[in-house]
Amino acid sequence: MKKKISFILIIFLLLLQVEVQAVGLGTLTKNIHSQVMRGESVKFTILLWNSENSSFPVKLRATQIPEGLSMIINPKEFMMNFSRVDGYSNENGIEYMNTPYGLMKTVPVDVLVKVSNSIDLGKYDVYVNLAAGGTTTGISTIFEKTFRFDVEVVRYINRPKMTETTIQKLPILNENIMSKITGMFSKVSINTRLIFIVSLMIGIFLVAWTIYKHE
Numbered sequence: 001m002k003k004k005i006s007f008i009l010i011i012f013l014l015l016l017q018v019e020v021q022a023v024g025l026g027t028l029t030k031n032i033h034s035q036v037m038r039g040e041s042v043k044f045t046i047l048l049w050n051s052e053n054s055s056f057p058v059k060l061r062a063t064q065i066p067e068g069l070s071m072i073i074n075p076k077e078f079m080m081n082f083s084r085v086d087g088y089s090n091e092n093g094i095e096y097m098n099t100p101y102g103l104m105k106t107v108p109v110d111v112l113v114k115v116s117n118s119i120d121l122g123k124y125d126v127y128v129n130l131a132a133g134g135t136t137t138g139i140s141t142i143f144e145k146t147f148r149f150d151v152e153v154v155r156y157i158n159r160p161k162m163t164e165t166t167i168q169k170l171p172i173l174n175e176n177i178m179s180k181i182t183g184m185f186s187k188v189s190i191n192t193r194l195i196f197i198v199s200l201m202i203g204i205f206l207v208a209w210t211i212y213k214h215e
Contacts, residue, residue, distance in 0.1 A: 127146055
């Protein structure tokens with residue numbers, strides 16, 4: 001009897017660990033739509049951070065690329081380390097997320113889309129798949145998400161003269177930012193995982209009780 005209950009509890013703890021790892025990754029797309037002319041390139045940026053005190057591999061790949069477009073993802077594969085920091089750095093180009101779990105130093109992933117000279121004018125969707133988690137011997141998907149970016153190829157863009165600056169400090173999460181964030185800070189994801197964990201605990205308790213009653 002004790003061995004059976006111990007076995008069930010071990011399975012529950014392993015599943016719970018997987019859930020905790022899955023919600024540790026936060027993502028935010030800085031831009032999802034852009035206009036571009038033939039022969040030019042456009043860049044999209046995905047910000048990633050890890051709120052768990054652990055590391056896991058992350059892989060990104062293009063899943064759908066329309067004819068006439070090409071894509072470069074940088075970086076495509078890396079280890080995602082713990083992102084929380086004590087304060088802002090003076091180093092330029094670093095972006096942060098001020099979250100309820102502390103200040104997070106984000107890892108930017110650039111998605112560069114190159115447009116050919118012969119492509120037709122119009123809107124095109126490109127997709128990037130992200131998979132995170134697993135062991136040191138290879139990636140096994142724990143957290144997976146597909147990002148969609150909208151590329152509009154136009155004949156001419158009226159570009160105003162302005163100085164581009166890099167935003168280093170992002171505000172505390174509000175409803176507008178929350179709607180774009182996935183992973184740990186997604187309301188739907190948290191509720192879904194909470195329901196999963198509670199249901200799993202109830203199921204394990206019922207199985208253990210049934211074994212106890214019939215032994």
